[in-house]
Amino acid sequence: MKSLAELQAIKDKMKDKVVLREGSAQKRVVVGMATCGIAAGARPVLNAFVEGVxxxxxxxxxxxxxxxxxxxxxxxxxxxxxxxxxxxxTYVKMTAEKADRVIKEHLKGGKVVTEYTIAAFAK
Amino acid sequence: MKELSLNILDIAENSVKAKAPLTEIRIDETEKTLTIAVIDNGCGMTHEILKKVTDPFYTTRTTRKVGLGIPFFKMEAEMTGGTFSISSKSEKEHPADHGTRIEATFKKDHIDYIPLGDVVSTMTTLIQGHPESDFLFHHVFPGGEAFLDTREIRKELGPDVPLSEFEVITWIGEYLKEQYTSN
Incomplete structure (x- = not known):
């Protein structure tokens, strides 16, 4: 059975990490989570980014x-x-599977996954 | 929406937007009915706005003129022969005691009943996106219950570890899931 006391271990582990993070230049992944996004399936996409990153x-x-x-x-x-x-x-019509590719190729590899971008869809 | 848990996520986003320090999500489930209540102590709404929120052509969003979150939720409850209610006290009129309460009851044996779905994922998504807000979650179902209070978690973690940290979110997900499987 999990207990709140386990959070103490997470807290200790985080101590060094938080300091390290403050100065680093950040890339930002922003997921649209209004009614339209949620209804279209944004929750699993968000979770895929959180886990994949x-x-x-x-x-x-x-x-x-x-x-x-x-x-x-x-x-x-x-x-x-x-x-x-x-x-x-701007990536559109995203899914958890597409998110995995964006993480590996764009966020990690530095190469935009052109076929998922709005420019590719709006043509 | 495909799951009622997605409606909960959507409705609770309004509470966060209303700058509620605490948003309470209660699910009371019997064999036959399911009641969802989202109660916050945010800025609330005036009578004029409250009258309009179930109208799809009223919205707080600035990017377009349609707001479907509350109308969807109301429709999904009423489709099952259930009920919907909303009440609110605006901060302007009630500076000491303000906020909004939305409650919907669903009849589970109706053909149009949408399953509750993954509420654990709804809670982790809310907390990940709004680590500064507090959430109180309580789901009572036949044979058991699940509970989460982010104020307790925040107290354990102290001021330096945000609730949106991956390790914390993962822990919260597991903590909740365990309460569903152990019942």
């Missing part, structure tokens, strides 16, 4: 956050990626 060891440089309606509801689930000094990339 950690699994790939990127949690020090990538922050996964949530936002409201981005304004292009017909393309939900929508994910925006912000990197310092680069143009914003």
């Amino acid at each position: 950690n699994k790939e060891g990127l949690s020090g440089e990538v922050a996964v956050t949530q936002t409201g309606c981005i304004g292009i509801c017909q393309y939900e689930p929508v994910v925006e990626i912000f990197e310092p000094g680069k143009d914003k990339v």
Whole structure:
């Protein structure tokens, strides 16, 4: 049975990590979580990013956050990626599977997955 | 919505947007009915706004003119022969005691009943996205219950570890899941 006391171990483990993170330049993954996004399947997409970023060891440089309606509801689930000094990339009609590829190829490999971007869909 | 748990996520987002320090999510389930209540102590709404929130053509969003969150939830409850209610006290009119309460009851044996789905995922998603807000979750179902209070977790972790940390979110997910399987 899990108990709240186990959180103490997490707290101890985090101590060094928090300090390390404050100074690092962050990439940001923003998932649209308004009614439109949630209804279209944003929850599993968000979870895939949260888990995948950690699994790939990127949690020090990538922050996964949530936002409201981005304004292009017909393309939900929508994910925006912000990197310092680069143009914003908007991924549309996302799924957990597509999220895995974006993590590996874009966030880790530095190469935008063009076929999932809004530019590829809006053509 | 495919699961009622997604409606809960959607409705609770309104509470966070209303700057509620605490949002309470209660699910009371019997063999025949399921009642979901989302209660917050956020800024609340005036009578004028409250009258409009179940209208799909009223919304707080600025990017378009349709707001379907509350109308969806109401419709899904009423489709099963259930009920929906909303009450609110605005901070302006009730500075000491304000907030919003939304409650919907669903009849589980109705053909249009949408399953509750993954509430654990709804809670971890809410906490991941809003680590500064507190959530009180209590689900009572036939044969057991599940409970989570982020204030208790925050107290254990201290001020330096945000609740959105991956390890914390994972722990919360496991903590809740265990309560469902041990019952």
